[in-house]
Amino acid sequence: MHDDQEPLKGLPSNVTYSSLIAMNKRNSAFLILLMNVLIAGFGGAVGVILVALGDYSGTPADGQNQGVQVADLVSGFVFGGIFGIVIAIIATIWSWFGGSAAILRMTGAREIVKGDDPQLFNVVEELSIAAGIPMPRVYLIDDPAMNAFATGRDPKNGVVAITAGLRKKLNRDELAGVIAHEISHIRHYDIRLGMLMATLAGIIIFMSDAGTRVAFYSAMFGGGGGRSNRGGGGANPLVIVIVVLAIVFAILAPFCAMVVRFAMSRQREYLADAGAVELTRYPDGLIGALRKLGGHREPLRHVGQSTAPLFIVNPLKRAVRSGRHDASTVFSTHPPLTERIQRLQALK
Amino acid sequence: MGLIAIIFFVGIAFLVILVLLFFGLYNGLVRARIGSETAWSDIDVQLKRRHDLIPNLVNSVKGYAAHEKETLENVVQARNTAVSADGVAATGQAEGMLSAALGKLFALSEAYPDLKANQNFLQLQEELTSTENKIGFARTNYNRMTANYNEKLQAIPSNIVAGMFNFEKRDLFELEDASERQAPEVQF
Numbered sequence: 001m002h003d004d005q006e007p008l009k010g011l012p013s014n015v016t017y018s019s020l021i022a023m024n025k026r027n028s029a030f031l032i033l034l035m036n037v038l039i040a041g042f043g044g045a046v047g048v049i050l051v052a053l054g055d056y057s058g059t060p061a062d063g064q065n066q067g068v069q070v071a072d073l074v075s076g077f078v079f080g081g082i083f084g085i086v087i088a089i090i091a092t093i094w095s096w097f098g099g100s101a102a103i104l105r106m107t108g109a110r111e112i113v114k115g116d117d118p119q120l121f122n123v124v125e126e127l128s129i130a131a132g133i134p135m136p137r138v139y140l141i142d143d144p145a146m147n148a149f150a151t152g153r154d155p156k157n158g159v160v161a162i163t164a165g166l167r168k169k170l171n172r173d174e175l176a177g178v179i180a181h182e183i184s185h186i187r188h189y190d191i192r193l194g195m196l197m198a199t200l201a202g203i204i205i206f207m208s209d210a211g212t213r214v215a216f217y218s219a220m221f222g223g224g225g226g227r228s229n230r231g232g233g234g235a236n237p238l239v240i241v242i243v244v245l246a247i248v249f250a251i252l253a254p255f256c257a258m259v260v261r262f263a264m265s266r267q268r269e270y271l272a273d274a275g276a277v278e279l280t281r282y283p284d285g286l287i288g289a290l291r292k293l294g295g296h297r298e299p300l301r302h303v304g305q306s307t308a309p310l311f312i313v314n315p316l317k318r319a320v321r322s323g324r325h326d327a328s329t330v331f332s333t334h335p336p337l338t339e340r341i342q343r344l345q346a347l348k
Numbered sequence: 349m350g351l352i353a354i355i356f357f358v359g360i361a362f363l364v365i366l367v368l369l370f371f372g373l374y375n376g377l378v379r380a381r382i383g384s385e386t387a388w389s390d391i392d393v394q395l396k397r398r399h400d401l402i403p404n405l406v407n408s409v410k411g412y413a414a415h416e417k418e419t420l421e422n423v424v425q426a427r428n429t430a431v432s433a434d435g436v437a438a439t440g441q442a443e444g445m446l447s448a449a450l451g452k453l454f455a456l457s458e459a460y461p462d463l464k465a466n467q468n469f470l471q472l473q474e475e476l477t478s479t480e481n482k483i484g485f486a487r488t489n490y491n492r493m494t495a496n497y498n499e500k501l502q503a504i505p506s507n508i509v510a511g512m513f514n515f516e517k518r519d520l521f522e523l524e525d526a527s528e529r530q531a532p533e534v535q536f
Contacts, residue, residue, distance in 0.1 A: 130488070
């Protein structure tokens with residue numbers, strides 16, 4: 001219904017909505033692939049480490065310990081990698097169908113009907129008409145913190161959620177700015193990417209956590225005999241290199257995943273801000289809302305590292321409490337608020 | 349024989365291409381027209397909603413500001429004109445007048461604190477503001493779709509097909525006066 005061929009304000013003149021959305025879908029596919037490769041590699045690295053550790057700490061009955069062979073490491077890598085991929089595929093399928101419901105449940109959001117808040121409903125309906133997408137479902141998060149997010153796998157299954165704290169503080173224009181930002185996330189298909197990325201990042205966090213624990217316990221309780229047994233048993237240098245590489249990769253992979261994801265997340269926040277102005281044609285609404293969000297010091301209660309990038313501003317305690325909405329590092333999930341406000345002001 | 353066969357097949361291929369091109373152009377025109385018509389029905393839904401809300405609004409204002417008779421009558425009259433307006437251009441004009449009349453009514457309500465505190469009035473005001481916004485957004489969509497359709501009517505080669513099958517130019521939806529396009533200023 002919306003032909004989306006108009007150039008966008010504040011972006012290079014050859015960028016149109018349809019090209020933006022197509023690019024976003026392509027990027028999504030690529031990022032999902034990259035994440036899966038990272039997970040497989042990470043699983044493999046953990047596999048290698050576990051094989052090395054298992055042998056290191058194991059006490060062979062016959063005392064004929066030959067040390068770890070390269071072949072053992074390879075099979076450890078393959079099994080770990082396959083394990084990682086299987087988990088990633090299962091989780092991706094799960095998040096495709098149940099991801100948004102899980103995110104909503106996690107944040108304690110409940111669906112509301114028009115009678116609960118006619119103005120909020122009206123604003124959502126107005127902006128979905130403007131964006132040419134179906135009316136998303138509306139959720140309220142019973143939390144005095146100020147934040148909002150959108151989720152779902154496509155515009156047909158879109159959801160916008162807002163905290164009670166933010167809803168109360170905003171006037172109609174500011175509310176329209178925030179909702180337009182969230183509707184833009186839906187329209188750009190950021191919600192799909194955000195959901196899948198949250199799932200895959202969650203897996204890496206989970207696996208690195210589990211891997212660390214297993215390694216820790218097997219080193220703690222399995223040690224002793226095996227260690228002395230091997231003495232200066234002259235391990236294959238190639239084995240040592242592989243194990244060290246695996247350890248380095250296992251440590252770096254989660255960081256890489258986070259850095260890629262956060263960079264993407266920051267870019268999408270800018271695009272959603274620009275999209276919001278495209279819809280409302282009134283930058284001051286969103287600017288006012290961002291100012292209020294920046295002055296707020298109450299973190300959201302039910303939020304974790306993996307879901308943080310979904311929100312309109314960083315909901316995590318250390319960002320909110322310290323007022324460090326302005327920090328800009330590779331680990332920022334959101335661009336600095338002052339920078340976002342400046343870019344919006346340029347659209348006036 | 350060989351040459352005749354070649355000419356024959358080239359001719360057939362040429363005809364097939366022409367027919368396919370014709371189908372494509374015709375379908376493109378139909379699609380553009382349906383797009384414009386659908387966008388119009390989106391506006392129409394909101395216009396009807398506004399017409400339905402106004403009697404309630406007039407009733408709730410009457411209780412507090414009965415002697416603002418003229419303004420109220422203007423709104424009622426503008427609404428009735430808008431309800432009976434036919435066609436895109438006439439509707440645009442009538443709806444523009446209605447927006448202006450409503451704007452005046454809401455501006456006037458500022459002078460009546462009791463009215464402004466009335467829950468029912470506030471609800472109606474919110475609904476009408478929202479409906480006005482929805483009309484505005486739906487109008488943008490309609491005009492974009494319609495401009496796209498009208499362009500096809502004039503551009504070569506779809507204008508040939510359009511001429512053969514009586515595709516007619518559609519009006520853009522313009523509210524009467526640019527200054528009256530804005531939603532009534534509402535302070536909360």
